Amino acid sequence: MFNSLTGTITGKFPKQIFIDTGGVEWDICIPDSNLDMLPTVGSVCRVFTFLQHTETAMQMYGFASADERTLFFDLMKVEGIGAKAAVKIMSSVSSARLMQVLDDGDLEMLEKIPGVGKKTAGKMLLALKGKLSLRETPSVVRISPEVPFNDVVISLVSMGYDKRLVEQKIALLSETLQNDAAFAGKTQKEKEDALFRRAIVELS
Template sequence: MFNSITGTITGKFPKQLFLENNGIEWDINIPDSNLDLLPPVGTEAKIFTWMQHTDTVFALFGFANENERSFFLDLLKVDGVGPKGAVKIMSSAPSSTLMDTLESGDVALLEKIPGVGKKTAGKMMLALKGKLTLHEDLQTFTVPKSSAFSDVISSLVSMGYDRKTVEQKVAELSAKLEPDFNGKSQKEKEDMIFRKIIVELA
């Protein structure tokens, strides 16, 4: 019914996101790992959605990008894993880590996920190994809040630049400039990143 909703983030809580759009504040179920991929409260974000609608349940689930949603939908294919369970699984670790675990066949690691256990881990492996649905043309560059360059990102976003574009540029440049960072202070590193991004986005 809804592919995505774009609005202002008004609240971030464990497995829950509030998003205001045209006077309506949506209460969205979301994996904790996806909350970390989204900008802070008070900023605009695009949330990819999936709706659960039954005789007794009406709930909206949200994700930071299409691949995160695709992984969630893949988890729903596993016998015994419902929407809430899929969110719990995705909250346990970054989706890229979980996908790598499934592709490598590491059942023991899956069993360690809270609420999964040996039986569900086996079902996940049987249903999903080699069958994950991903958008290969979708590249997601993420910079965690703890990133050394989160201040640079915040500064550029406050200047009006798109957060997703800025995060992508920071990810690219921080990797590219790594050899030049030797001996530099944190402030000098931030200045290098900031100046180069301003030039590229001008």
């Protein structure tokens, strides 16, 4: 139903992030490892989502990339691992490290991961060993301080756009828009939102 949400980060907490999308603030459960991949509060970002709907509750889960979400789905295929347990596991170990442990068949290391006992570790090896892969591993994007509107650049690069092209585009757009009285009168957050939307259109 929902593939992803793009909006402004309004709060970051352990295993939780708030994102405002045009006046609607979403409360999203997210692994701590993925939380660290996203930019700071006040930045615009894209989060890949999964909505779990049960008879008693609804919970939105978020991930820094489609690959991270796929790993979440793969973990839930293991008997005994539900959504909350998968988030706990992903919060305790990076995706790359988890796949290495599984590929090595390191049962002892698996058992040390919070939320994974001896029985679950065995089931994970049986179900997932040699079957996981990441096309790319997201990381925190570092942008040089002199680049204008750093948070917008970070958000766009995190979405997969080329860093050099993004920096050039944001620098050009910000210089052009600064001469616009309406843009100059906006708050910093409004300027970032306007730049983000404009850049998405032009980069696409």
